[in-house]
Amino acid sequence: MKGALEGITVLDLSRVLAGPYCTMILGDLGADVMKVEAPGGSDETRGWGPPFQNGVSAYYLCANRNKRSITVNLKTEEGREIIRTLAKDADVVINNFKTGSMENWDLDYDSLKAINPRLVYCSITGFGETGPYRHLPGYDYIIQGMSGLMSITGNDESGPMKIGVAMVDILTGLYSAISIEAALLERERSGQGQKIDMSLMDTAVSSLANVASNYLISGAIPRRLGNDHPNIVPYSTFRAMDGELIIAVGNNRQFATLCEVMGISEIAADERFHTNEARVNHKLELTGILENRLQIKPANEWMELFSQHNIPCGPIATMDQVFNHPQVLAREMVVEVDHPEAGSVKLVGSPIKLSRTETKIERHPPIAGEHTVEILQQAGYSHVEIEQLKKNNIIQIYQEAYTL
Structure with a gap:
């Protein structure tokens, strides 16, 4: 053809x-x-x-x-x-x-x-x-x-x-x-x-996409966010027992499921974290809670659990891992x-x-x-x-x- x-x-x-x-x-x-x-x-x-x-x-x-x-x-x-x-x-x-x-x-x-x-x-x-x-x-x-x-x-x-x-x-x-x-x-x-x-x-x-739009609408000059997202939380890299993984929660339903799988379901009802807007405003507090809990298991175990419950997550792969990935x-x-x-x-x-x-x-x-x-x-x-x-x-x- x-x-x-x-x-x-x-x-x-x-x-x-x-x-x-x-x-x-x-x-x-x-x-x-x-x-x-x-x-x-x-x-x-x-x-x-x-x-x-x-x-x-x-x-x-x-x-x-x-x-x-x-x-x-x-x-x-x-x-x-x-x-x-x-x-x-x-x-x-x-x-x-x-x-x-x-x-x-x-x-x-x-x-x-x-x-x-x-x-x-x-x-x-x-x-x-x-x-x-x-x-x-x-x-x-x-x-x-x-x-x-x-x-x-x-x-x-x-x-x-x-x-x-x-x-x-x-x-x-x-x-x-x-x-x-x-x-x-x-x-x-x-x-x-x-x-x-x-x-x-x-x-x-x-x-610059959404970052440009954020500035053009708000007039606020964005700062460097590292691996964080300016508009969504939790949406970043997190440290587990043996290394880092990515968690990218995009809505309240996914966040509630994340908290349940991690054994901290009460967090989803906390007014500081109940909505994405609230989570953005209390990002440092939430990140500390999540990373403290993530320390009890290796990254691969967490990713397997998250994937079973359709929580977006993934590893930070090196080039050898990428080009040998099935x-x-x-x-x-x-x-x-x-x-x-x-x-x-x-x-x-x-x-x-x-x-x-x-x-x-x-x-x-x-x-x-x-x-x-x-x-x-x-x-x-x-x-x-x-x-x-x-x-x-x-x-x-x-x-x-x-x-x-």
Whole structure:
């Protein structure tokens, strides 16, 4: 069965994480993604590590499967002409160069729209293409700080903390994929492409969700809550006899059941804890009572009891526990792919489960320039033209794939 985006061609001029993560999603869904880098490979993540597997960066492997690779020197007019040629038949172009770079190269939306009016063009920048910060570079870590995310992450003792992964990049990649798919769907009605202006800062601010709404409604600046919830109690990590567990009680019925299972049913009727609003106002008192009671059993015993009574709870798993978890394995969230240099590598599977047009991993994360010849030949370049481009250092060809 063909993928949902089979027949969609994506020209990917992005690097690092937000853009590559977006195009990996599109590739998993069946799109033909052509990853464009400078000769030698200009995606910085190729060198980010350790860890490496046979010289191949684990970071690079996480966001670049289901793509073909072509290396082109965009600093030359001949190289930029290759991009224009490929863009003529592309459905999507995505880049994350600094604002103004694509205009300087005549590879901006207006320039490419002139040769392909159906083109969907996605630009990912730190702050977007309007506003006083539009020319500044953007990095996930900096944006986490500027957007307010760090101000609510951590606790009073830790100080502001960043999220453990580059979550702003990930979310921007997801929003970009959604935007591209929406633009492609709209194109079916209008016949026209359009430009998508994605900003890491916009994405980060939108991810504040209920915390932002709390501030906008109340005017109160939220403090760092650690693992607590600003609106629900008990909804946090709690220490049992041998370690921590998560308890996430969302309503009064669940709270009454929790108290009954823990052998402190009288607490549910206490006016300090009878409603969620009351529990929020008396959080420290309730937390002390719960943690004192939790000390009588190991965490796993409590979680088994809670689960039997449909009380939301769970462990704080380490990576080895996650990737050996029977549910994770059953859902094929760990996959193995053969790579010509790294050997057999394990990758995180796709969370997208479609009943007919299932996601597939059909290509390993490519070596820089691995498909240069293949892509240029498909675009109509002759043997002589490709050889001349190689001779002039406009392109670089991965030698094991050099089949002219």
